[in-house]
Amino acid sequence: FEVSADATLGLTEPDLMLVESPLPTLRILLAEDSPDNCTIAAAYLEGTPYTLEIAENGVIACEKFTSGHYDLVLMDRQMPGMDGLTATRTIRAWELANGRAPTPIIALTASALKGDRETCLAAGCTAFLTKPIKQEVLLQAIKDRTMAASPASSTSVTQAKPSLIRPASQASVPLALTTRIPAFLQNRRHDVATMLKALARGDFEIIGRLGHDMKGAGASFGFRAISEIGAHLERKAGARNSSLCRHWVDELAIYLDSIKPGPDLAHAPSTESGDASTAQAPSRLRRIVLVEDSEDLRSLLRDVLVLGGHHVAEACDGLEGVTRILAEKPDIAIIDLGLPGIDGYEVARRVRAVLGDAIILVALTGSGDEGARVSALAAGFDARIVKPVNSAHVLAILETKRNFA
Numbered sequence: 001f002e003v004s005a006d007a008t009l010g011l012t013e014p015d016l017m018l019v020e021s022p023l024p025t026l027r028i029l030l031a032e033d034s035p036d037n038c039t040i041a042a043a044y045l046e047g048t049p050y051t052l053e054i055a056e057n058g059v060i061a062c063e064k065f066t067s068g069h070y071d072l073v074l075m076d077r078q079m080p081g082m083d084g085l086t087a088t089r090t091i092r093a094w095e096l097a098n099g100r101a102p103t104p105i106i107a108l109t110a111s112a113l114k115g116d117r118e119t120c121l122a123a124g125c126t127a128f129l130t131k132p133i134k135q136e137v138l139l140q141a142i143k144d145r146t147m148a149a150s151p152a153s154s155t156s157v158t159q160a161k162p163s164l165i166r167p168a169s170q171a172s173v174p175l176a177l178t179t180r181i182p183a184f185l186q187n188r189r190h191d192v193a194t195m196l197k198a199l200a201r202g203d204f205e206i207i208g209r210l211g212h213d214m215k216g217a218g219a220s221f222g223f224r225a226i227s228e229i230g231a232h233l234e235r236k237a238g239a240r241n242s243s244l245c246r247h248w249v250d251e252l253a254i255y256l257d258s259i260k261p262g263p264d265l266a267h268a269p270s271t272e273s274g275d276a277s278t279a280q281a282p283s284r285l286r287r288i289v290l291v292e293d294s295e296d297l298r299s300l301l302r303d304v305l306v307l308g309g310h311h312v313a314e315a316c317d318g319l320e321g322v323t324r325i326l327a328e329k330p331d332i333a334i335i336d337l338g339l340p341g342i343d344g345y346e347v348a349r350r351v352r353a354v355l356g357d358a359i360i361l362v363a364l365t366g367s368g369d370e371g372a373r374v375s376a377l378a379a380g381f382d383a384r385i386v387k388p389v390n391s392a393h394v395l396a397i398l399e400t401k402r403n404f405a
Contacts, residue, residue: 025049026071026146030366031061031087032108033079035297035387036217038366039180041074042388044135050142054366054387056338058082062090067371070103072146075125077109078212080340084108085123092124102126104145108133110216110231132219132227183303184221185256187296188214192253194295195233199246207245208237214252225255286310286398287330291321291347292364293339297389301334301364304391310398318342322350329355332398334385336364337376345379352380362397364389 028050030041038054045052053070055061059082065073073091077084088105095102107120110131117128127141191210198206214230229252236244288310292298298314305312313328315321318341325333325347333351337344348361363376363384376384383397 023049023143024071024146025051026142027051027053027069028072028074028142029053029055029061029064029070030074030076031055031058031079031084032074032076033057034076034213034216035294035300036184036213036221037076039388040217040220041138044138048139053369056336056366058084058087058090060338060366061087062094064367064372065091065103066094068369072142073103073105075105075107077107077111077120085120085125088120088124106141106145110212110234131216132224180300181221183296183300184217185223185259187299188226188252189256190295190299192249192256195245195249199242199249202242204237204240204245207249208234211235211237211248226252229255286332287313287328288398289313289315289321289325289328289330289333291315291318291324291333291335291339291344293317293336297336297364297387300389300391301394304389304394308395308398318344318347321347325351325359326354330359332360332362334362334364335381338366345375348376348380 026049028045030038030052032038032041032054033056042052053064055064057079061073061075062082064070075084075088079087082090084107088107091105092102094100102124104126105124106127106129107123107125108129108131109116109120116130120128127145129137129141191214195207195210198204211230211233215227215234216230218224218226218228218230229248232248233245233252236248288305290298290301290305290312291314292301293316298316302312302314313324313330315324318339320341321333321335321339322342335344335347339347342350344363348363351359351361360383361381363379363381364387365372365376365384366387368386373384385394385397
C-alpha cells in the first residue's frame, strides 16, 4: 500500500511531526502477495511496538491465524488462490466454531467503487482502507481498532519510539523504503518489457496484474504517477483494450526515462546492519539456485548474491525449481515457501530425497515464528531468511553450514 494524497491530516508544514501516544505491543498478520507492499508495510510500522508477520496469500493467512494468536489482521482483498474476502470469512467461521472473540481485520483494497466498503464489511472485516494508504492513516486505523481491546500477545503498554510522519512526497518516503527506490524503478522497467511481450500475444491478465501491483505500490515509493499509470493499465487490461494498454505502457516507459538519478537514487545504502557492498567477503563462492515466483524479490536477491560474487541460477515456480536444482546440483538452494504449483516444503522434500545432505536448503518465508521454523525444519530445510529481506543476513546465511536460525 502507499502514501495517499486523498487522506491528509491537514499538515501544512514540511517539518516532522512526532507520534507520541503510547501504543500497545501488538502482533499483526499481513496477508499480502506483493513484495513491494510487504516492504511498505514493514517501513510504515518501523519504530512502533508492533510485530509484523507476512502471509503470501489467503490460504497461508488462514493457516497462520488458526495456529497462532494475532491482535490484528491486515487483509489485502486481491490475492491469488484464496482472496481476502474468502480468507476473512474462513477466519470468522473458525473464530465462531472455537469460541474466539472477533479479531480486528482491516481490509486493504485498491478499489474504491461504490459498494466495496459494504462488501468488505459484510464478509466480516471491521474496517476498510483504500490504497494508496498514508502511513498515518494506517497507524491510526490500527490504533482505533486495538486500543480498546486487550492484545493477545501482550497486555503491557509501551511508549512507541517516535515515528516520523511527513506530507506525501518523495522526501517523505520512510528511510527503509528509500533504500529500495532504485530496485523499484528498475523492476518497473522490466515490467515495461514484460507488458510489451504480453501485448504481442494478447495476454491481458499479466498486464492487469502488473498494473494492479503498480497502482498499489508506486506512491509509497514517492512516485504517484506510477500508481496512476498502473490504475489505467489495470482498467484497460480488464477491458482488453490493446491500443490503450499500449498507450499506457508507452507512458510508463517515457516517465521512467524522465527520472534522473539524483543523490537519493544513485545508491541504496542499507538501514539494516549492512548491505551487499559493505558485507564481509564470503570465505568461498557458492553455486546457488534461487526459487522465487515474485520478480521483484527474485531480482533483489539475485543482485545481492551476484554482488557477493556467487553464481546464481533461477526458477519461478516449484516444479521448475525441483528440475533446476536437480540439474544444477548447487551448493545452496534458496526456496520461497509460498510457490505456485508445488510449494516450497514439497520442493525441499523432493530435493532432499534425491540429493540428501549434499545441498544446503534455505527457506524464504514471511513468518519468523516457532511453528513455521519447525515446519520448515521437518521438510528438510537447514536455514531460513525471514521477509522483509536484509541483504547482510542473506550473505551471512551463506557462510553457515547448517545453522537453522
